[in-house]
Amino acid sequence: MDFLRPTTWEEALAAKADQPEAVPIQGGTDVMVEINFDVRRPVALLDLGNVAELRTWTLADGVCRVGAAVPYTRIIDELGEALPGLAQASRTVGSPQIRNRGSVGGNLGAASPAGDSHPPLLAAGAVVEVASRDGGVRMIPAGEFYLGVKRSALRPDELIRAFHLRPATGPQYFSKVGTRNAMVIAVCSFAVALHPGERRVGTGLGSAAPTPRRAVEAEEFLGRELDWDSRLDPALLGRFGELCAAAAAPIDDVRGTAAYRRHAIAVLARRTLTWAWNDHRGRRAA
Numbered sequence: 450m451d452f453l454r455p456t457t458w459e460e461a462l463a464a465k466a467d468q469p470e471a472v473p474i475q476g477g478t479d480v481m482v483e484i485n486f487d488v489r490r491p492v493a494l495l496d497l498g499n500v501a502e503l504r505t506w507t508l509a510d511g512v513c514r515v516g517a518a519v520p521y522t523r524i525i526d527e528l529g530e531a532l533p534g535l536a537q538a539s540r541t542v543g544s545p546q547i548r549n550r551g552s553v554g555g556n557l558g559a560a561s562p563a564g565d566s567h568p569p570l571l572a573a574g575a576v577v578e579v580a581s582r583d584g585g586v587r588m589i590p591a592g593e594f595y596l597g598v599k600r601s602a603l604r605p606d607e608l609i610r611a612f613h614l615r616p617a618t619g620p621q622y623f624s625k626v627g628t629r630n631a632m633v634i635a636v637c638s639f640a641v642a643l644h645p646g647e648r649r650v651g652t653g654l655g656s657a658a659p660t661p662r663r664a665v666e667a668e669e670f671l672g673r674e675l676d677w678d679s680r681l682d683p684a685l686l687g688r689f690g691e692l693c694a695a696a697a698a699p700i701d702d703v704r705g706t707a708a709y710r711r712h713a714i715a716v717l718a719r720r721t722l723t724w725a726w727n728d729h730r731g732r733r734a735a
């Protein structure tokens with residue numbers, strides 16, 4: 450197996466262009482498990498660990514640009530205020546060891562429907578920055594990035610460089626159902642982001658369809674019906690839960706049944722929206 454070790458972004462893109470079958474490795478928390486269990490035997494690994502810029506983030510012109518390799522621990526410690534939904538989801542990933550090495554770039558690269566970063570990225574409207582030597586840069590909205598189970602819009606010669614997100618202008622929440630409280634793949638998960646300035650609510654469903662996805666009808670429903678100056682109407686909350694459940698297309702598997710997942714998505718949707726709404730009202734009262 451070839452082991453390619455670029456030290457700059459340009460070298461990394463050149464290596465991927467010359468050998469598109471090379472498998473990128475960042476924190477290795479997915480890739481090494483697959484190799485150890487013989488799920489795949491890549492002809493080459495492209496180690497991005499020496500490309501320092503992938504571990505940096507910036508905040509400029511009202512947008513946070515977070516390098517693909519910034520680990521969950523740093524998202525929690527350094528970006529908790531700007532990106533609260535993603536930070537909350539990051540706290541639920543694996544164990545301290547996994548959070549120290551694992552990255553959102555790797556989560557995106559794996560594109561598992563159960564990946565915990567996806568719902569908050571969808572709810573907050575993230576854009577994924579990808580690039581190739583010959584094709585240049587492409588900016589892909591998170592909602593267009595996930596194409597199927599563990600399939601994304603990434604082309605064989607492309608690498609993920611960063612994701613872009615506006616710092617939160619309202620409350621954001623993430624919630625995940627697992628068979629235990631830590632070190633668990635989501636049975637299903639849900640994220641909500643309030644955008645009070647735009648009178649808009651963003652959603653993200655995890656582990657409840659072949660891809661992470663938004664509950665678009667539920668978002669549109671709240672866009673029409675939500676009175677931002679009033680208390681949360683229980684009937685509206687119930688309908689929101691129903692529409693989020695309707696957006697799911699879950700399967701039965703070892704972690705849960707489709708029926709349970711659909712039910713749980715409705716519960717998580719109502720719960721996270723209630724938390725977010727209480728925060729929103731609290732901020733206005735303060």
Ligand SMILES: Cc1cc2nc3c(=O)[nH]c(=O)nc-3n(C[C@H](O)[C@H](O)[C@H](O)COP(=O)(O)OP(=O)(O)OC[C@H]3O[C@@H](n4cnc5c(N)ncnc54)[C@H](O)[C@@H]3O)c2cc1C
Nearest residue numbers: 475476477478479480542543551552555556558564565609
């Ligand atoms: C014990 C354990 C517990 C875990 N718990 C969770 C959990 O709770 N929630 C969760 O979501 N995940 C969990 N995971 C999975 C994993 O930790 C995450 O998916 C993590 O985000 C992967 O990041 P990484 O940097 O380690 O990726 P890597 O393993 O390095 O790569 C993952 C995939 O992304 C590709 N890739 C990496 N970087 C790039 C790039 N820059 N451009 C293009 N492709 C790239 C790789 O080729 C590979 O396909 C767990 C894993 C383990 C081993």
